[in-house]
Amino acid sequence: MIQIENLSMHYGELKALDSLSLEIRPGELFAFLGPNGAGKTTAIKLLTGLMKPMSGSVHICGIDIQKEPLKAKSLLGYVPDVAVFYEKLNAPEFMHFIAELFEMDLHHAAARTKALFTQFGLHEHCGQRIENLSHGTRQRLAIVSALLHEPKVFVIDEPMVGLDPIHARVVKEELKRQTQAGATVLMSTHLLNIAEEVADRIGIIHRGKLLFVGTLKELHAAQEKQGLNLEEIFLEMVS
């Protein structure tokens, strides 16, 4: 569960996020959809505790991310838009490092790493240093490392960037599987088709403001009423 209340962030004069309030429930896949510079990454950095908001609060499974950051972050899996690694490690070493960070049982972590590497096609890259991996392989490693500790809340910024269609499908299936297992999933995307394909609810964000929140069914009802497709609704809202 993610509870966001009146979250605001300014960069100098620029209002990057303006009084965002939102609740995302367990078992729900929510997508922030918005054009470049809309405020999606800012919102994600605030709700994962990477930045301090100017005002407002975020609770992860009832825990205030500003007041109890370690406890809240132990429940979070986060994949940033640009993943950061220890580049000289290889993929299994990096996973081991993450397992220690989350104080996991190392036997369990090794078994889970093996299963995740199989699912995401990472075994063949185990011998290489991370600095030599392709963009898509790094993205997949970022995703499995964020899933390792079985987070209750999974946040992923632009999940499909750099992925080929085969691996994009694996990621989409995993996002669905996470929600079926009861996790709360939040993703951001500027790709309408991805939001339409996987999200239970969509929040359209533009210039730091949430312009629309609704289920796909509600969006489709609006579509039918106005005779517009999702792309046309989106363009109308952000124009």
Ligand SMILES: Nc1ncnc2c1ncn2[C@@H]1O[C@H](COP(=O)(O)OP(=O)(O)OP(=O)(O)O)[C@@H](O)[C@H]1O
């Ligand atoms: N550290 C920063 N300092 C100043 N301005 C920033 C900073 N980070 C973001 N911004 C600005 O805040 C606004 C929102 O940016 P943000 O990265 O949150 O958007 P986004 O929706 O994630 O965009 P994109 O889809 O292009 O990644 C943009 O105008 C951006 O230039």
